[in-house]
Amino acid sequence: MTALDPTAERAQRPPAEVRYADELAKLAADDTDPRPPGWALSLRAARRFILGDPAAGIRRKFVGDPSLIDRALVALATSRGLMLVGEPGTAKSLLSELLAAAISGDSTLTIQGGAATTEDQIRYSWNYALLVADGPSPRALVPAPLLRGMAQGRVVRFEEITRCPLEVQDCLLSPLSDRVLAVPELPGADAMVFAREGFNVIATANTRDRGVNEMSAALKRRFNFETVFPIPDLGTELELVEAEAGELLRRSGVAVPPRRDVLEVLVTTFRELRTGLTERGDAMERLSSVMSTAEAVSVAHAVGLRGWFLRGEAGDAADVVACLAGTAAKDDAEDLARLRRYLEQQVSRRSGAQWRALHDARHLLPG
Numbered sequence: 001m002t003a004l005d006p007t008a009e010r011a012q013r014p015p016a017e018v019r020y021a022d023e024l025a026k027l028a029a030d031d032t033d034p035r036p037p038g039w040a041l042s043l044r045a046a047r048r049f050i051l052g053d054p055a056a057g058i059r060r061k062f063v064g065d066p067s068l069i070d071r072a073l074v075a076l077a078t079s080r081g082l083m084l085v086g087e088p089g090t091a092k093s094l095l096s097e098l099l100a101a102a103i104s105g106d107s108t109l110t111i112q113g114g115a116a117t118t119e120d121q122i123r124y125s126w127n128y129a130l131l132v133a134d135g136p137s138p139r140a141l142v143p144a145p146l147l148r149g150m151a152q153g154r155v156v157r158f159e160e161i162t163r164c165p166l167e168v169q170d171c172l173l174s175p176l177s178d179r180v181l182a183v184p185e186l187p188g189a190d191a192m193v194f195a196r197e198g199f200n201v202i203a204t205a206n207t208r209d210r211g212v213n214e215m216s217a218a219l220k221r222r223f224n225f226e227t228v229f230p231i232p233d234l235g236t237e238l239e240l241v242e243a244e245a246g247e248l249l250r251r252s253g254v255a256v257p258p259r260r261d262v263l264e265v266l267v268t269t270f271r272e273l274r275t276g277l278t279e280r281g282d283a284m285e286r287l288s289s290v291m292s293t294a295e296a297v298s299v300a301h302a303v304g305l306r307g308w309f310l311r312g313e314a315g316d317a318a319d320v321v322a323c324l325a326g327t328a329a330k331d332d333a334e335d336l337a338r339l340r341r342y343l344e345q346q347v348s349r350r351s352g353a354q355w356r357a358l359h360d361a362r363h364l365l366p367g
Contacts (some may be wrong), residue, residue: 012251015108016061016101023049023058024105030056036077038153038198039103039257043073046102050095062095063231063240072099075224076155081176081201083161083220086228089292092204096157097230099202104154109145113160119171122146122158123181138184146201147170150181153196158203163213169219176201176222208290228292229276237293238267245300254308258300258315266303266320270296273328273342284346287339288332299323317354318361325365340365 017024024041033042039050050069052060062069075082076099086094100107111122123145130140149156161169175181179195203223231237245258249357270293272278276286302323307315321343328339343362347355 002365003182005147015106016044016097017105017107017188020049020061020101024101026056027058030216036198038196039077040104040105043070043077046073046099048100049102061098062091063236064091064095064228068228071224072226073103075226076103076200076202076249078224079176079179081172081203081223083223083225084202084228085198085207085225086166087230087292088206088208088290089294090228091294092228096202096204100155100157103200104198106154107152107157109149110157110159111145113158113163115163115165116170116199117164119168120144122168122171124183126185133226136187138186138190141183141186146175147181147183147193149201150175150179150195150199153198155199156201156246156319158201160205161203162205166216168206170216173218173222176219193314234267234271234279237262237271237296240293240298241267241300244297245304248297248301249304249308252301252305254304256304256308256314258304261352261354262303262314262316262320263300265317265352265358266300267296268326269320269342269347269358270299273339278346287328287335289328289330289335291327295327299327319366321364336365 011018027041029044031042031045033044035042039046047066048058048067050062051066052058072082072084072095075276082096082099084096086092097107100109108119111117121146124144125142126136127140127142130137134140137358143151145156148154158172175195179199181193181195183191183193185191201223231240242258242260242263245263247259249256268279270291271288272284274291276284278284299320303315303319305315306319306323307313325336326340328335343359343365347359347362350356350359
């Protein structure tokens with residue numbers, strides 16, 4: 001699927017260049033600042049696209065340190081790639097998508113890293129019917145995201161790069177350093193693909209995956225590393241969860257918005273279970289599972305779906321308990337017991353109708 005594919009608008013989650021096509025077009029039309037070679041927008045216009053500009057009707061799409069965006073854009077304007085690292089659920093993938101959409105107008109040149117990822121899935125493969133019939137030729141070549149990005153001068157996204165074996169990661173060395181990709185099977189000029197202006201690579205890696213397949217020192221030198229941190233304050237995280245969950249619920253056919261008081265309980269619960277500290281600063285057990293903002297949005301979405309399609313309402317704190325179990329018990333069976341102790345010991349001390357409902361619904365946890 002490409003950004004121009006008309007079926008993208010009917011997708012469950014269209015790419016950023018489709019979701020925000022009007023904003024990108026407006027920014028491009030008004031953009032008089034100098035642009036790096038091959039870029040669709042200037043750095044300042046790309047920054048406005050990601051961080052928002054209320055006066056121009058551009059919504060904020062990433063909640064985080066604005067200086068991170070500045071550093072990321074500058075890095076991508078150089079010959080070095082950009083590596084985004086951080087805890088799971090800190091919107092690294094979203095940020096890479098927004099950066100690619102702003103710079104190239106296309107965020108779909110994406111490699112999903114994993115233990116089974118091969119160099120063919122990164123660089124190129126062959127149409128074996130044509131290969132057998134005609135031998136190696138450009139017509140038989142099947143370009144993968146890296147070759148397409150180099151040939152077209154676009155940003156390539158490499159998700160979860162440290163999930164790939166080391167030797168597979170290192171196929172990026174020559175494209176990032178010499179800006180060339182060899183295709184030794186082809187003769188003459190076709191044997192080398194030289195990167196056009198605008199090409200670069202954004203990679204992401206979870207800090208929890210450090211040591212799974214540690215990057216080589218040679219590859220690390222070809223990236224600028226930036227850490228994406230969790231949202232620091234409750235109010236900002238609450239607004240983000242409310243906005244994202246509300247959009248997901250609308251797309252899911254739910255006619256009522258999520259309740260603010262329920263979301264406040266949900267987000268506070270996530271923050272406390274994530275950090276091991278209550279709002280009062282008291283130490284408590286933290287969960288080993290990822291209690292990220294992205295997970296909070298997913299639970300808020302599930303709460304709204306449960307309330308609307310089962311009872312015709314927005315969802316309440318009891319739904320939060322029912323939906324939390326699948327988030328809490330992923331990595332460690334003891335996490336479910338920790339969650340139960342949190343509901344029994346910490347939530348019981350809180351005042352407010354939704355906190356009381358959360359405590360009263362603790363029996364909905366399985367086991």
